[in-house]
Amino acid sequence: MKHIAIIGNGIAGVTAARHIRKHSNHNITLISGEAKYFFSRTALMYVYMGHMKWEHIQPYENKFWKKNKIDLKFGFVKHVNAAEKSLEFKDNSTLQYDKLIIACGSKPNKFGWPGQDLKGVGGMYSKQDLETIETYAKNNKECKRMVIVGGGLIGIELAEMMLTRNIPVTMLVREKSFWNSVLPKGESQMLNEHIKAHHIDLRLGVNLESINPDQEGTVKSVTIKETGEELECSFVGLTAGVSPNIDFLKDSGLQRGRGVKVNRFLETNIENIYAIGDCAEQKEPNPNRPSVEAVWYTGRMMGEAIAQTICGRKTEYNPGHWFNSAKFIDIEYQTYGWVHSERRLPDYEAQFHWRHPEKWICVTLSYHKETHEFLGINTFGIRMRHEVFDRWLNEKRDLDYVISNLKIANFDPEFFRHYEGDILKAYKNQFVSI
Numbered sequence: 001m002k003h004i005a006i007i008g009n010g011i012a013g014v015t016a017a018r019h020i021r022k023h024s025n026h027n028i029t030l031i032s033g034e035a036k037y038f039f040s041r042t043a044l045m046y047v048y049m050g051h052m053k054w055e056h057i058q059p060y061e062n063k064f065w066k067k068n069k070i071d072l073k074f075g076f077v078k079h080v081n082a083a084e085k086s087l088e089f090k091d092n093s094t095l096q097y098d099k100l101i102i103a104c105g106s107k108p109n110k111f112g113w114p115g116q117d118l119k120g121v122g123g124m125y126s127k128q129d130l131e132t133i134e135t136y137a138k139n140n141k142e143c144k145r146m147v148i149v150g151g152g153l154i155g156i157e158l159a160e161m162m163l164t165r166n167i168p169v170t171m172l173v174r175e176k177s178f179w180n181s182v183l184p185k186g187e188s189q190m191l192n193e194h195i196k197a198h199h200i201d202l203r204l205g206v207n208l209e210s211i212n213p214d215q216e217g218t219v220k221s222v223t224i225k226e227t228g229e230e231l232e233c234s235f236v237g238l239t240a241g242v243s244p245n246i247d248f249l250k251d252s253g254l255q256r257g258r259g260v261k262v263n264r265f266l267e268t269n270i271e272n273i274y275a276i277g278d279c280a281e282q283k284e285p286n287p288n289r290p291s292v293e294a295v296w297y298t299g300r301m302m303g304e305a306i307a308q309t310i311c312g313r314k315t316e317y318n319p320g321h322w323f324n325s326a327k328f329i330d331i332e333y334q335t336y337g338w339v340h341s342e343r344r345l346p347d348y349e350a351q352f353h354w355r356h357p358e359k360w361i362c363v364t365l366s367y368h369k370e371t372h373e374f375l376g377i378n379t380f381g382i383r384m385r386h387e388v389f390d391r392w393l394n395e396k397r398d399l400d401y402v403i404s405n406l407k408i409a410n411f412d413p414e415f416f417r418h419y420e421g422d423i424l425k426a427y428k429n430q431f432v433s434i
């Protein structure tokens with residue numbers, strides 16, 4: 001029986017702990033400096049919005065951990081001493097381990113902006129961030145305006161949160177069109193319109209120059225670099241992406257890049273130490289997968305894979321085709337395979353885009369220019385079935401086949417209006433092969 005220590009009780013660490021328990025009698029200690037009990041990070045926004053209470057976003061009852069003999073330790077690890085197989089905590093206590101799983105997640109990016117550490121400036125990542133937001137953006141009497149720096153998925157969540165309390169929002173986005181580093185032009189354009197339709201003051205193609213304090217050292221305004229304009233605000237949300245939260249590992253001897261470097265088995269360069277979830281960086285990522293994957297389901301998959309390895313069945317992390325989903329205020333977004341933005345478009349990729357003339361609905365399908373092989377799909381406002389696209393990607397179906405059979409992939413309830421006929425018609429107008 002070994003002692004397995006896990007740094008981080010997010011989805012990656014918790015999945016590893018649960019699955020190690022399922023398959024073994026190892027002693028397990030699950031460590032976090034954020035919250036004693038696991039919660040669903042993706043549901044943080046719903047607590048602020050009043051849709052859920054804190055206890056609703058904790059998927060397991062507090063007694064679950066004791067019942068399953070998983071020890072919980074609340075505290076920040078400040079140093080990993082790999083030679084002695086020991087962890088040192090901020091309160092100077094220590095913990096010995098036989099095997100260590102690092103699942104310490106991400107942190108919001110800060111780019112050295114003047115004023116980035118003022119009171120009233122924060123990210124939207126942790127329980128503590130939510131508490132800060134609740135303090136500085138409590139209501140629209142005390143918070144006259146929030147400025148969000150950075151677009152993307154978390155920025156738009158933060159904006160939606162503010163809308164529910166009628167707090168005016170300005171978003172400063174460096175790109176010329178919202179999230180166009182990831183999305184094709186037509187989709188990004190639709191999101192610009194959708195965001196503005198919600199009376200969010202979306203400023204595109206601008207950078208933050210500085211965050212300015214009042215006399216008490218609390219944020220009072222921001223200055224925009226390009227125009228010199230000073231915007232008064234009571235809170236600044238930093239949502240310019242996230243990066244692995246690995247600063248505390250700098251003297252550990254672990255090989256690091258953007259994250260903790262791992263092989264396909266999630267092993268680091270040090271024996272008996274593994275890294276999973278947002279903080280892991282694949283040395284040789286699977287084809288068509290990013291080297292750092294900061295999404296929920298990949299954390300879960302890595303947790304499952306590492307548990308197998310620790311329990312004696314060495315298992316590769318093999319996530320299959322890329323997929324993801326999110327929400328942009330009222331619009332649900334799903335992606336399967338790869339549909340590249342203009343900036344990242346490979347030579348071989350072409351795209352077919354369809355947008356509903358009145359509603360916030362569109363799809364983009366990508367395909368190989370020469371072979372017409374289907375490469376991926378983005379959908380906005382239409383729910384699709386993951387397993388169908390996974391199969392079509394495996395079967396290397398061509399674009400004609402996918403568009404003709406789209407209704408098989410539709411996951412919207414029966415009484416929803418379906419758009420496959422409109423999409424097919426638009427496609428036939430553009431291509432003659434069907």
Ligand SMILES: Cc1cc2nc3c(=O)[nH]c(=O)nc-3n(C[C@H](O)[C@H](O)[C@H](O)COP(=O)(O)OP(=O)(O)OC[C@H]3O[C@@H](n4cnc5c(N)ncnc54)[C@H](O)[C@@H]3O)c2cc1C
Pocket residue numbers: 007008009010011012013031032033034035041042043044045075076077078103104105106124125126154157245248276277278279293294295296297299324325326327
């Ligand atoms: C607001 C928000 C919305 C999101 N929405 C989605 C979504 O809709 N879909 C999706 O796929 N993904 C979403 N994500 C991303 C997803 O939540 C993350 O990919 C996932 O939570 C990462 O899990 P993890 O277990 O790797 O790390 P984390 O959940 O970050 O957990 C790591 C834990 O380790 C702790 N820790 C770090 N260092 C130490 C240390 N030195 N000592 C002790 N403890 C430490 C941290 O405090 C944290 O509690 C969202 C993220 C955010 C912030």
